[in-house]
Amino acid sequence: MAVRAPIGVFDSGVGGLSVLRAIRQALPHEDLHYIADSAFVPYGGRSEAEILERSRLMTRFLVERGVKAIVIACNTATAAAAIRLREEFALPIVAMEPALKPAVAATRSGVVGVLATPGTLGSRRFASLVERYGRSATVITQPCVGWVELVESGELEGPVTDAALERYLRPLLESRADTLILGCTHYPFLRPAMERLLQGEVGIIDTGPAVARQLYRVLAEQGLLRGDGEGREYFWTSGDATKVQPVVDVLWPRRVPVQSASARAATEDFQ
Numbered sequence: 313m314a315v316r317a318p319i320g321v322f323d324s325g326v327g328g329l330s331v332l333r334a335i336r337q338a339l340p341h342e343d344l345h346y347i348a349d350s351a352f353v354p355y356g357g358r359s360e361a362e363i364l365e366r367s368r369l370m371t372r373f374l375v376e377r378g379v380k381a382i383v384i385a386c387n388t389a390t391a392a393a394a395i396r397l398r399e400e401f402a403l404p405i406v407a408m409e410p411a412l413k414p415a416v417a418a419t420r421s422g423v424v425g426v427l428a429t430p431g432t433l434g435s436r437r438f439a440s441l442v443e444r445y446g447r448s449a450t451v452i453t454q455p456c457v458g459w460v461e462l463v464e465s466g467e468l469e470g471p472v473t474d475a476a477l478e479r480y481l482r483p484l485l486e487s488r489a490d491t492l493i494l495g496c497t498h499y500p501f502l503r504p505a506m507e508r509l510l511q512g513e514v515g516i517i518d519t520g521p522a523v524a525r526q527l528y529r530v531l532a533e534q535g536l537l538r539g540d541g542e543g544r545e546y547f548w549t550s551g552d553a554t555k556v557q558p559v560v561d562v563l564w565p566r567r568v569p570v571q572s573a574s575a576r577a578a579t580e581d582f583q
């Protein structure tokens with residue numbers, strides 16, 4: 313595989329851009345292809361079989377772009393599809409899950425809150441994570457219905473967002489949670505609003521930087537790390553690019569045109 317080949321990153325929607333920004337920071341020379349499965353967002357309430365099928369299509373699309381590695385920038389897709397994708401595709405696949413281990417190490421009150429989608433929290437993968445790392449703390453899980461939609465519509469601030477955040481954060485605070493895990497890649501975009509509401513009362517853990525470090529390690533081990541040139545970004549969506557563009561413009565620091573993946577890929581792949 314060529315060192316100069318790009319890296320492929322996917323999520324159900326724009327949330328994975330929170331991981332992409334950590335990847336861009338850690339790997340400034342790499343070209344990055346990012347696809348948002350906007351036609352099927354949110355994944356959170358879908359069946360495992362459906363998420364696996366969508367994840368397969370996203371991966372295939374990126375492989376067709378000639379990528380040297382894939383990042384599943386989605387906790388829900390990791391839970392439903394990471395094992396199968398690794399069996400089916402012969403390239404490095406970096407996946408992600410809620411950062412329970414560091415949260416349990418950090419908590420002083422002994423209570424950790426995990427904010428994630430129902431798909432992630434209900435998965436076997438998450439149950440085994442709690443089994444492995446959650447024994448020495450009380451782990452409270454909180455599905456945050458509606459938060460993904462807020463980020464997908466670029467509503468990162470304001471009274472509607474504050475009310476949606478309060479609804480799930482308040483009970484966690486009342487349960488004495490002092491460490492919160494952002495177990496969905498959309499949620500880091502709500503972090504500034506969350507921090508205002510929490511007023512420094514709790515620590516917040518985002519897995520994006522750890523995923524970027526893991527990607528760096530995997531590429532370095534395989535001799536695939538690119539050492540020169542300014543990396544570029546290419547953004548794709550399975551949905552309507554004209555609707556996704558304005559949100560991407562809010563979430564990403566530079567203007568990158570969002571291209572329609574369905575125009576490029578076999579139509580049946582994306583409908």
Ligand code: DGL
Nearest residue numbers: 324354355356387388497
């Ligand atoms: N951003 C995704 C995650 O990390 C999925 C959100 C969704 O589509 O429900 O879980």
